[in-house]
Amino acid sequence: MSTYRFDRILSPRSVALVGASARPGTFGAAILRNLREAGFPGAIWPVNPHHAQIGDLPCLPSVTELPEPADLVVVVSPAETVPGVVAAAGARGCGAAVIVTAGLGAGEGSAAEAARRAARAHGLRLLGPECIGLAIPAARLNASLLAHMPPKGDLALIAKSRTVAAGIAEWAVGRGYGFSGVVSLGLALDVDIADCLDHFAADRGTRAILLHLEAVKDAPKFMSAARAAARAKPVVVLRSGRHETCRADGRPVTHSGTLAKPDAVYDAAFRRAGLLRVTALQEMFSAVETLGRQRPxxxxxxxxxxxxxxxxxxxxxxxxxxxxxxxxxxxxxxxxxxxxxxxxxxxxxxxxxxxxxxxxxxxxxxxxxxxxxxxxxxxxxxxxxxxxxxxxxxxxxxxxxxxxxxxxxxxxxxxxxxxxxxxxxxxxxxxxxxxxxxxxxxxxxxxxxxxxxxxxxxxxxxxxMKTPDSLPKDFSPDVPAARAIVEAAVREGRTWLDPREVAGLFAAYAIPMLPVHFAADADAAATAAWPVIAAGGTVALKVVSPDIVHKSDIGGVHLDLTSEAAVREAAAEILARAARDRPDASVTGFVVQPMLRRRKARELIAGLTDDPVFGPVVVFGRGGTAVEVIDDRALALPPLDLRLAAELIGRTRVSRRLKAYRDVAAADERAIALVLVKIAQLAADLPEVRELDINPLLADETGVIAVDARVAVAPPGAAPRHARLAVRPYPTEWERRIALDAFSVFIRPVRPEDEGIFEEFFRHVSEADLRLRFFAPVRDFSHAFLARLTQLDYARAIAFVAIDDETGAMMGAVRLHADANHESGEYAIMIRSDLKGVGLGWALMGLMLDWARAEGIRHVEGQVLRENTTMLAMCRKLDFDVRTDPSDPEVMLVRLDLDSPRPEPEA
Missing domain, CATH: 3.40.50.261 (Succinyl-CoA synthetase domains)
Structure with missing residues (x-):
């Protein structure tokens, strides 16, 4: 629900306090005192059936007796009464409720769940329970248990813990800092971190946001809101529970899964969103001191x-x-x-x-x-x-x-x-x-x-704001082939792909891999090894078992075998060791690979793991059998581009070994980054892939090659393919090729690396058309300006670019940015000045409206200069409502209700 009815929470005109009391030491007495001492200008209605009056205020027996619906209801009554209070407040037409009461439980059958359902039935927003309340100094609202009313300022504090909120607020008050808002979330039944980030990111009275959290419930929603907020202003985050070690879904089985500890994943998420992380309350105080007095x-x-x-x-x-x-x-x-x-x-x-x-x-x-x-x-x-x-x-x-x-x-x-x-x-x-x-x-x-x-x-x-390098033009994964491999394994109920399937999967994504020969028994292994040995090489023999993930644990890898006899002997030893150490394991055969001689190559690990909160996570670091002991790794959330992949590599210690030193040439870091991009793309394309290990991935000046790899799969579930990703990937499914009268056009969503074609495009747009689009003359197409046009959060915005099939030149673009509630979107469109009247505008507008309908957006709006008669005519033909902006007669406001069917362009 995002910022729906946030005005009732943060700038209410009236407050009802359920559980109000005159007895010192009670929540009801403390909050009533804070409300009055803050000078709240609206009506305050104490509610308690056991009192007729508290101080000079008449006390009502129930929220049903309120003289009018309260904008905000503060609840401090006993836990068992809270669901009824929430239901009554919703029925009375109240806007929002802050539940300070603790002990409501959690999950099905709890008082908390009953309160949530009652609120949702009436559109009532809930803050809490188990929170300290909220304080909005500009509104003179202190509906909290804070010891002092924070002074007015431009810092916003959003905290899960009531004590952390109180501690930061009290420290700041003592140092003379002011707040635009202090909000304690508690258990966050309804209003959550993302909702508050969306509000304060758009709040002109907030210059920086301080955020305390313990866990994220809805990763895609959090990441979208956090990325939007961090682009607007500094967001400092402090997370409790950094040293938790257990995953909710059990112990990971791959090296990548083991390396991706929960807090390391949170750190990767904060980094991707652009949040500024601190690790202790004292460090948060330092951040407050800095942000309170100094701009970036x-x-x-x-x-x-x-x-x-x-x-x-x-x-x-x-x-x-x-x-x-x-x-x-x-x-x-x-x-x-x-x-x-x-x-x-x-x-x-x-x-x-x-x-x-x-x-x-x-x-x-x-x-x-x-x-x-x-x-x-x-x-x-x-x-x-x-x-x-x-x-x-x-x-x-x-x-x-x-x-x-x-x-x-x-x-x-x-x-x-x-x-x-x-x-x-x-x-x-x-x-x-x-x-x-x-x-x-x-x-x-x-x-x-x-x-x-x-x-x-x-x-x-x-x-x-950096523009990533463009991916190689020949990188076009064979997704159907890859999907056929993993879906076949899932249908058969298998958890792991066999070596041949892994090789096929990697071939589909052009990930270089050492050749793999599967052999069902020792004799077949010797036969497969002979061509390599006859040519003067040696081979490696590896056990294949769906039950043995780490082959070296049971001596399941033999290296540098120089004869067929040695291969047979090694196979016998592997079978004997497996029977002794893992009698439950099913051995299906062996893999034979030629030994690779790259004396100065670096051993790396690259992989995927599935985090229970943030979904797929890309892992990179130093590889080898001691990878978990060395613990030199960095994590990133997919999707990745080459810039993000390079940054991921740079956060590891092993990155220094990739540079040239002594007689060792520098490794091909672009090739490493490209493998990471491909792995991230694989995660986006194939939700069935849950864990992936390439260990080792050998890298030197000639490129990279995967020596050993394993891939775990599982049913994807019924959700859309991108639902598991915390960051919405590039929406390939919205690519279109259309034929206009004079030429063929490829229309696709904008990518971050499109900055160059936008810059060239604007050279072919007249000054008059630029003014019609941007409402002012535009002469400086700076990197920052272009980056804002090309770097999108696909979870809340889209931009489609039209490209000439023959020349590759950009012909036009349309964009739509949804509001925080994902109910309304604002659009803008521009066609190259020499291409007007060929139907491209209709095609782009139609695709944009189709996307909006698919996303559940209910209204599309825009501002059009009155002199832009061509755009206004198109809007009228598309059934937009067109009216004059009451604040500016030279601007027309256009709005389309998307519940209506899409009109067809006129012939």
Whole structure:
């Protein structure tokens, strides 16, 4: 339901409190006091059958007696009464309810489930249960158990835990931060993380979002909302339960499954969404301190100035630990420092980073150093550290720093960020820095972490907007052949593909693999090995059993066999060992493979596993038999492009071994990345594939080759093929080829790598047509502008591009972006100026409307300039309702109810 009726929750005109009380120490008394002390301007109706009046407010016996439907009902009554209260509130026409009460249970037959069903029957939104409530300072609403009403500000806090919400809010209140909203979700029967992210992402009063969670229930919904929010503003996430080790669906059986620990998968999801992750409450406080006073900035070069080299060196160490960069002062800045700080007696070359001002540094010395560093283009931010000594006045230093920062802001168009550490700071110095808007911390570690929060956020935003390399034009997997292989195995009730099926599957996706020869017995294995041995090579012999996943555990792999006799002997040993160690296992035969000699190849692992929350996960890392002990791996959610695959490779330690060193040439990293992209595509195409291991995947300068692989399959279920994926994949099923009068056109959904064809397309669009499309002259087709057009979340938006079959040139595009409730969508369309009147507009509009209907979107809307008569005529022929925008007579609002059938274009 997303943001449906969120106005009733976050800006209600009236509040009913069920379970209100005058008895101190009760939830009902505490929330009633908070409501009144916050100065809530609307009506407050206490509800409790045991009271006629509480204070000066009359008390009602039931929500059915409310004088009018309350926008918000806060419930603190006993657990067994909650379903009835919710049902009565819904029947009365109330808009939303916050259930603070705990102990409602969970699952079928519980009071929580009964309350959820009662609310859904009336369209009543539910927050909670087991939550601390919510506080919206701008609305003067404090329907919570928070100790203090948070001041008004631009940070939004969304927390699963009531104590975490209270802790962060209380810490922030004490430091002078304000909130646009504090929302505690509790068990999240209805309103969930994604709903709140959608709201605060669109809220103009929110600059950054703080998020605490324990688990995600609906991964696709969460990922779509998180990706949209992170593109709009910083989102900092703290997850409890990082060290859980058990999977809900039992112990994984492949190396990939074992490597994909639950929190590592969450980390991959947060990274893919562009969220800024912290790992402790104290780190969240550092993020609050930074985001509350400093906006994100480009660059990561930090200049450090301190009154002691030791404390400065500690900051440098922490900066290096977190991947930051130490700035190097320019020669001009060194000379300026030498002129401004003559008392130190140091030569200009001695002014390095960190800058040591000496234990006797006073406010004037700090100010002079700051003036020089703020003007230096060789750094992106400055960290000021002051340790109180008997030789300096800490408050005077703080005042001088604040004034120097103000001077710097007045002198520069883009104010350079300054972070401050005042060890053992007083309330006065804290207040001075706070008034100046300078993020300040108790330790150098917290300050550097705060600096790196913004660096990582900016880098994540840059990564989200990068254009991926195009896939090779000849990569077109044979999906029907691959599907036939896995479906046959599923029909037979098998869990694992046999080696020949694995080879066929990999061939369908052009994943290079060592040749596989299957042999039913020892003699057949010797026969298969002979051609290799006769040519001077050696072979490997491997057991084939649906019951033995890790062959080496029972000695099921023999290498470097040089004769037929050796092959027969090895086969006999394998059978004997299997009979002894795994008498329950069914051995169906052997695999014979030629030994591959790539002395300088790196052993890697690449694979898929099935996470119970986020579905398919791509795994990459260092391979070999000790892969789980080494635990050098990184995870990513499919689908992948070459950029995301390269980033996945770069997050492993083994990535450094892929570079050239000594006499070893660099491995072909693009070939590795392409294998990962193909694996991710396989996961999207074939929901039956649940786990996949390539171990080892050998990589060197000549490319990659899979030496050993295993694939687990299971029935896919009745859901659409993309339902298991947390991130909606490229919708291949919406590709179309249509014939117009003069030419054939290929229409497909837009891909991130389409930035180049969009840039070329706009060169063929007249200035007049650009103004009709964008409502203003457009002259700068920057990377950021084009990235917004080509990088889509297919879960909530679509764009179709029309391409000339002969030339490959872009001819036009249409797009539709759904609202958070997925009920209405806003469209836009543009056709190349020289191609109007050939029917392409009709084709694109028709396909866009078909997609909207398939997605369950009920209304399509748009804004059209009154002078755009061609577009308005098409809208009228498509049965759009057309009316003048009441706020601008030059703009027409068009709207189509999709419950009506699609009109056909006129001949």
């Amino acid at each position: 900035f480009p660059g990561k070069r930090l200049a450090i100035v301190a009154n002691g080299r030791g404390v400065g060196a500690l900051a440098v160490d922490r900066l290096a630990d977190l991947g930051g960069m130490l700035a190097c002062p320019s020669d001009e800045t060194r000379e300026r420092l030498d002129a401004a700080l003559p008392s130190t007696g140091l030569a200009p070359a001695a002014w390095t980073n960190p800058l040591d001002l000496g234990a006797d540094a006073d406010g004037a010395r700090y100010a002079a150093a700051l003036d020089a560093l703020l003007a230096d283009r060789e750094n992106d931010a400055v960290l000021v550290i002051n340790v109180p000594t008997a030789l300096s006045d800490g408050q005077a230093v703080t005042g001088a720093v604040a004034e120097a920062v103000r001077r710097g802001r007045r002198a520069s168009f883009r104010a350079k960020p300054v972070f401050a550490v005042s060890v053992g700071d007083t309330a006065a110095s804290t207040n001075t820095l706070g008034i100046a808007g300078i993020p300040h911390f108790a330790t150098d570690t917290e300050a550097v972490e705060g600096f790196m929060h913004l660096v990582r956020y900016r880098e994540a935003q840059d990564n989200l």
